[in-house]
Amino acid sequence: MLRSFKKADKKAPALVDEAGYAQPFEYVIGWKSDSIQLGDHPGTQRGIGSDYRGTVNLVDYPDARRMDLRQTIRDPFEQVKVRQFNQDSTTPIYAVCDLSSSMQFRGHKRKLDTAMEVATAVANSAYHAGDLFGFIGYNQQVLEDYTLPLSRNLHQSKATIAMLHDYQHLRIGVEGVADMPNFLGQTRALVFWISDFHMPLSVIEKSLSAMSAHKVIPVVLWDDEEYKKLPKFGFGTMIDLETGRNRTLFFRSEVKAKFVDAFNARRLALEALFLRFDSPALFMHGDYRAELMTHYFEQAL
Structure with missing residues (x-):
């Protein structure tokens, strides 16, 4: 395919962004990251986050701060239950x-x-x-x-x-x-x-x-x-x-x-x-x- 061509300007864009140049944008990740590093996207690793993962026994995940009182009362084996979440990770x-x-x-x-x-x-x-x-x-x-x-x-x-x-x-x-x-x-x-x-x-x-x-x-x-x-x-x-x-x-x-x-x-x-x-x-x-x-x-x- 044929295209016309002119020389580029000699003035280089500044390394430090000028106003309006290369402004960041918002992007979305459509999958769960398996990274262990904390970030802003839904992940698969257990940790601090908003993605509810379920409940487990306290002995398996000893964090009493996340005790699920309702599930603990309902448990027929009288096991203390704690909530688990997936951490937000990097991509x-x-x-x-x-x-x-x-x-x-x-x-x-x-x-x-x-x-x-x-x-x-x-x-x-x-x-x-x-x-x-x-x-x-x-x-x-x-x-x-x-x-x-x-x-x-x-x-x-x-x-x-x-x-x-x-x-x-x-x-x-x-x-x-x-x-x-x-x-x-x-x-x-x-x-x-x-x-x-x-x-x-x-x-x-x-x-x-x-x-x-x-x-x-x-x-x-x-x-x-x-x-x-x-x-x-x-x-x-x-x-x-x-x-x-x-x-x-x-x-x-x-x-x-x-x-x-x-x-x-x-x-x-x-x-x-x-x-x-x-x-x-x-x-x-x-x-x-x-x-x-x-x-x-x-x-x-």
Whole structure:
């Protein structure tokens, strides 16, 4: 697919968030975490929390503060009963970022800059929720310089993501997406997959299958200037960012309509594919907005 390209701004986003930049959002975990670490999500470990687990004998769980007087009176064997609860636990959160050439497209702003803001917002949100955050960047391979293991080090996470401001490689594909799932831990995680998804559907399907142990949120970054704001009439030069080839086209209403139809068909195909894996897509046109992310999870509920 052909795409136009402009150079990115030289001004890097500040490491310390400016007002409105990468604001955290509210996300929801739809399963019980098996982590032993205290957090904000329902867990499976016994401990302090609001998720009622049942009653057991005091000798099995010697905590008289949780004595259940009603169940104790009713017990035919006259055993003292205590209430048990599951503790709230942490959940691993990942931001996985496509660093292939198509992410260099610049319309309203460079796609990769938007991806950086989304990834930083995910890091901020995980930090506010007390969760662990990890980051994975890939193009033709998973890039170790842009990959961080799970941690609570918010400064390091944001510093690594900010390094992408100067990342401007062209003629780079997405073959590394095949290896990317191997960098996710074994524990079920919430994975924000940030990309324009300009890759074969078969590649996306294989990647989703490889990540089936996790909950994947596809964040699709498209720009209206890719297809909606093409010239109505006249010559225009398109650059394929993966190959670097130029192609001159004579635009007229019929040509522009074909671009729009192709993108609309692509969107329907992506939506259908993601729904097959219970991973509804979040299409993001333009700037990142925290309320858009929060609304996504409200709809999921």
